[in-house]
Amino acid sequence: MAVKEKKIGFAKRLPSSAVFSIASTVGALLFTSFILWMAGAQPGLTFEKILAGAFGDSVKIANGLVVWVPLSLTAGALIITFTAGLWNLGIEGQIMLGAIAATGTLRVLQNSLLSPVLIILFACLMGMVGGALWAALTGILRLFGGVSEIFAGVGLNFVATALSLWLIFDPWKRPGVGSMSGTEPFDERLWLATIPGYRLSLWSLVLVVVVFIGLFILLKKTRFGIQIKAIGKNLEAARLMGIQTRKQMMAAMLLCGGLAGLAGALQVVAVYHRLIPSISSGYGFLAMLVAMLANNNLMLALLVAYLFAILNIGGIQLPIVLHLDSTLSGVLQTALVLFFLIMNGVKQHLTERKERNRHAE
Amino acid sequence: MEIEIRNIHKSFGAVHANAGISLTVHAGEILGVLGENGAGKTTLMKILAGLQPCDAGEIYVDGKLVHFQSADSALALGIGMLSQDPLDFPMLTIFDNLYLGRKKGFFIQKNSFRKEVEKVEDLLAFHFKLSELVGTLSIGERQQLEILRLLVYGSELIILDEPTTGISTQQKKQLFDLLKRLAELGKTVIFVTHKLAEVNELCRRTIVLRQGKLVGDVALPCGSASLIQAMFGKAVDLQDPLDVSRSEEQFEVRHLVIKDAHFFSNPVNLSVRKGEILGLAGMEGSGQKAFLRTLAGLEKPLDGAFFDEGDALRWGSTHSFTKRGVYFMPAARMEEGLIQGMTVQEHFILSQPAEEIMIDRERSCRISETRIKEFSIHGSSSSNAEELSGGNQQRLLIAMLPERARLLLLENPTRGLDIESTNWIWEKLHERCKKGASILFASPDMEELLRFSNRILVFFAGKISEPFFSRDLNSEKLGALIGGEGWR
Numbered sequence: 001m002a003v004k005e006k007k008i009g010f011a012k013r014l015p016s017s018a019v020f021s022i023a024s025t026v027g028a029l030l031f032t033s034f035i036l037w038m039a040g041a042q043p044g045l046t047f048e049k050i051l052a053g054a055f056g057d058s059v060k061i062a063n064g065l066v067v068w069v070p071l072s073l074t075a076g077a078l079i080i081t082f083t084a085g086l087w088n089l090g091i092e093g094q095i096m097l098g099a100i101a102a103t104g105t106l107r108v109l110q111n112s113l114l115s116p117v118l119i120i121l122f123a124c125l126m127g128m129v130g131g132a133l134w135a136a137l138t139g140i141l142r143l144f145g146g147v148s149e150i151f152a153g154v155g156l157n158f159v160a161t162a163l164s165l166w167l168i169f170d171p172w173k174r175p176g177v178g179s180m181s182g183t184e185p186f187d188e189r190l191w192l193a194t195i196p197g198y199r200l201s202l203w204s205l206v207l208v209v210v211v212f213i214g215l216f217i218l219l220k221k222t223r224f225g226i227q228i229k230a231i232g233k234n235l236e237a238a239r240l241m242g243i244q245t246r247k248q249m250m251a252a253m254l255l256c257g258g259l260a261g262l263a264g265a266l267q268v269v270a271v272y273h274r275l276i277p278s279i280s281s282g283y284g285f286l287a288m289l290v291a292m293l294a295n296n297n298l299m300l301a302l303l304v305a306y307l308f309a310i311l312n313i314g315g316i317q318l319p320i321v322l323h324l325d326s327t328l329s330g331v332l333q334t335a336l337v338l339f340f341l342i343m344n345g346v347k348q349h350l351t352e353r354k355e356r357n358r359h360a361e
Numbered sequence: 362m363e364i365e366i367r368n369i370h371k372s373f374g375a376v377h378a379n380a381g382i383s384l385t386v387h388a389g390e391i392l393g394v395l396g397e398n399g400a401g402k403t404t405l406m407k408i409l410a411g412l413q414p415c416d417a418g419e420i421y422v423d424g425k426l427v428h429f430q431s432a433d434s435a436l437a438l439g440i441g442m443l444s445q446d447p448l449d450f451p452m453l454t455i456f457d458n459l460y461l462g463r464k465k466g467f468f469i470q471k472n473s474f475r476k477e478v479e480k481v482e483d484l485l486a487f488h489f490k491l492s493e494l495v496g497t498l499s500i501g502e503r504q505q506l507e508i509l510r511l512l513v514y515g516s517e518l519i520i521l522d523e524p525t526t527g528i529s530t531q532q533k534k535q536l537f538d539l540l541k542r543l544a545e546l547g548k549t550v551i552f553v554t555h556k557l558a559e560v561n562e563l564c565r566r567t568i569v570l571r572q573g574k575l576v577g578d579v580a581l582p583c584g585s586a587s588l589i590q591a592m593f594g595k596a597v598d599l600q601d602p603l604d605v606s607r608s609e610e611q612f613e614v615r616h617l618v619i620k621d622a623h624f625f626s627n628p629v630n631l632s633v634r635k636g637e638i639l640g641l642a643g644m645e646g647s648g649q650k651a652f653l654r655t656l657a658g659l660e661k662p663l664d665g666a667f668f669d670e671g672d673a674l675r676w677g678s679t680h681s682f683t684k685r686g687v688y689f690m691p692a693a694r695m696e697e698g699l700i701q702g703m704t705v706q707e708h709f710i711l712s713q714p715a716e717e718i719m720i721d722r723e724r725s726c727r728i729s730e731t732r733i734k735e736f737s738i739h740g741s742s743s744s745n746a747e748e749l750s751g752g753n754q755q756r757l758l759i760a761m762l763p764e765r766a767r768l769l770l771l772e773n774p775t776r777g778l779d780i781e782s783t784n785w786i787w788e789k790l791h792e793r794c795k796k797g798a799s800i801l802f803a804s805p806d807m808e809e810l811l812r813f814s815n816r817i818l819v820f821f822a823g824k825i826s827e828p829f830f831s832r833d834l835n836s837e838k839l840g841a842l843i844g845g846e847g848w849r
Contacts, residue, residue: 221719221720222718222719222720223710223715223717223718223719223720226707226710226711226720227711229703229707230700230703230707230711233700233701233702233703234696234697234699234700234701236696236697237697237698237699237700238700238711239659239679240657240659240679240688240689240690240691240697240698241683241711241712241761242679242680242683242684242712242714242763243680243711244678244680245679245680246678247680
């Protein structure tokens with residue numbers, strides 16, 4: 001009986017929900033068009049070029065997926081902390097530390113007799129540990145030092161950037177002189193296998209699928225998942241129910257940092273094959289927008305991450321073909337999030353009013 | 362004045378608030394009107410006072426059929442009603458407040474009106490300083506002023522709707538004395554309440570309403586059991602606390618000094634037996650909440666120790682307290698107790714201690730359905746907590762307390778519930794006590810404290826008393842202690 005009622009309610013909600021999503025997408029497109037028009041470009045042509053840049057040929061499609069992998073992994077990681085009510089803005093630093101730890105591991109093991117597969121696996125594992133430890137710092141500051149995780153995270157991002165620059169320019173610098181192009185690339189046998197002719201690794205794709213299935217089980221089927229949901233929604237009530245709030249919040253931070261670190265490690269072993277100065281490429285912050293736009297829904301996060309990835313890849317073409325800066329896709333991405341949030345507010349306002357009217361009757 | 366009402370009907374939508382009520386009230390009588398929340402008491406009184414039209418039925422005043430269009434026309438016939446909240450003008454003087462309703466004359470005739478007022482005041486044996494502002498009076502005094510006003514305008518029948526809400530014991534006594542005096546003067550008083558003790562104290566006769574119908578017309582005083590049976594349609598078993606004099610002590614507090622926002626308490630030494638119920642009495646904010654929260658491990662005390670069967674509990678992590686079965690239930694239901702946006706079933710999953718990693722949905726669904734039925738929560742497993750009504754949220758909170766709880770620290774556990782639900786919740790809590798759990802609860806309701814506790818601690822401005830046995834107390838003694846009198 002109860003289940004039936006819920007289904008009816010859901011079916012009723014769905015169309016209006018879709019209307020609001022479409023409205024926010026249209027709003028974002030109009031807003032971006034307006035900016036383009038102000039900049040003296042043709043909006044229609046620009047969007048066409050973005051699409052062509054993303055889907056023009058199989059290499060471009062593959063490149064979109066190359067961006068999709070770290071973006072979706074990081075978004076998935078953030079959904080854990082967002083569920084627990086933690087604004088983990090230190091995600092960028094956690095990606096970087098993952099990359100640094102992976103690079104360090106590869107450097108140590110590259111001349112050993114271990115098989116390349118084991119070395120790569122170990123580098124990924126150490127990347128996860130690096131990211132998790134970096135997140136643990138934020139967690140300790142928050143849970144035991146009373147420092148907001150937002151400020152702790154942002155502060156640690158700066159430290160992580162400085163750390164990677166120092167490594168690139170001093171201890172790990174290329175023979176001769178350190179350069180912004182990063183450390184000396186690793187031997188090709190330490191590269192994660194890619195599809196011949198493309199930059200995309202199938203292993204990365206498989207990893208994303210596995211991680212998301214794991215996340216789904218973790219958040220929906222385990223006590224831990226429901227406990228961090230409770231913590232995120234009402235910390236005090238969760239504490240009174242006897243949930244170990246500190247422990248679980250710390251666990252959420254560690255898991256998030258671990259996954260972010262894995263994304264960073266993959267950037268090293270599968271994409272850049274070395275440590276470069278800003279190896280996180282802003283994917284951490286972008287993933288934050290993804291998680292927000294997906295409203296912490298894992299399935300939606302995968303889709304939104306893909307949308308953002310193709311906007312990123314499509315935007316690369318703009319400076320060449322239209323002499324527009326590629327940050328334009330950033331404008332579109334941000335506009336999408338903003339319009340979605342606005343529409344969410346409008347929707348809430350309308351439902352509340354409807355509720356009030358119903359009570360008044 | 363004699364009032365007779367015949368076959369009064371009144372509906373609000375689907376709710377039949379008054380379903381054919383007939384009644385005669387005699388001059389010089391104090392009639393009690395008893396009923397639980399929503400029984401139709403206020404509706405009937407509003408009809409009688411002309412504040413609300415009825416759908417059908419007749420009202421006779423001294424044998425004559427009357428029709429009221431407004432409170433004005435009822436007052437003109439000598440029927441006045443005191444509302445639950447005083448309707449006066451705090452910024453005006455007492456004199457102006459009294460004068461406002463006067464119809465005679467265009468100019469203010471101060472002296473002649475003053476004489477009229479004083480004549481009534483003499484009858485009632487109290488005097489106001491007429492030039493004072495109404496805002497400076499206490500709630501009790503404002504009630505007296507309101508009664509004075511009704512009498513000045515010639516009321517013969519005075520209706521009071523739950524007048525004892527929010528006034529002190531002493532003010533209540535003054536009010537009752539005044540009402541008895543009115544009856545002696547030949548006025549008729551109708552006294553609406555849901556509190557049995559008040560009716561027994563004040564009235565010679567009471568009617569009982571249930572679901573819009575008159576179900577009892579009882580001569581007083583009489584035993585409360587039969588009144589309760591009439592109010593709720595069935596006998597409610599009022600359980601006494603268990604005899605715990607021979608059960609073992611399981612919790613002990615030594616030299617505990619708690620801190621509140623404004624004060625530190627005196628050191629408290631206390632031991633709690635298995636199955637014992639301890640009431641915490643006092644005005645709100647006198648330290649009861651801080652005391653409960655300290656024992657729950659949520660706040661650190663300044664000094665002292667807390668032992669569970671000889672083991673000292675350490676403050677710092679609430680979890681170490683809940684692990685030992687020490688649970689706190691807050692009064693702020695939605696803010697601290699329940700989680701907005703999570704379902705009833707999820708609340709049961711969260712609150713039940715379990716070691717397994719994966720959630721067994723089927724089992725938790727079964728548990729949730731059983732609990733919903735057992736605690737008569739109106740709502741389903743998939744309802745969100747915020748969709749439940751206040752009373753059902755309270756039941757959910759109680760239902761969530763895990764079986765293994767050995768010390769329940771309850772902050773106002775029956776907040777917002779009527780007598781039946783209150784008794785029912787206490788029945789559930791008694792079952793816990795029989796299994797060996799101890800209960801500490803804070804409540805603003807003295808009757809609840811006296812009826813359900815073995816012992817009572819009184820809190821007054823940060824001072825915490827030695828425990829009193831509740832059998833050695835009565836509401837007057839306890840009321841005085843709560844007000845800060847009789848402390849050594």
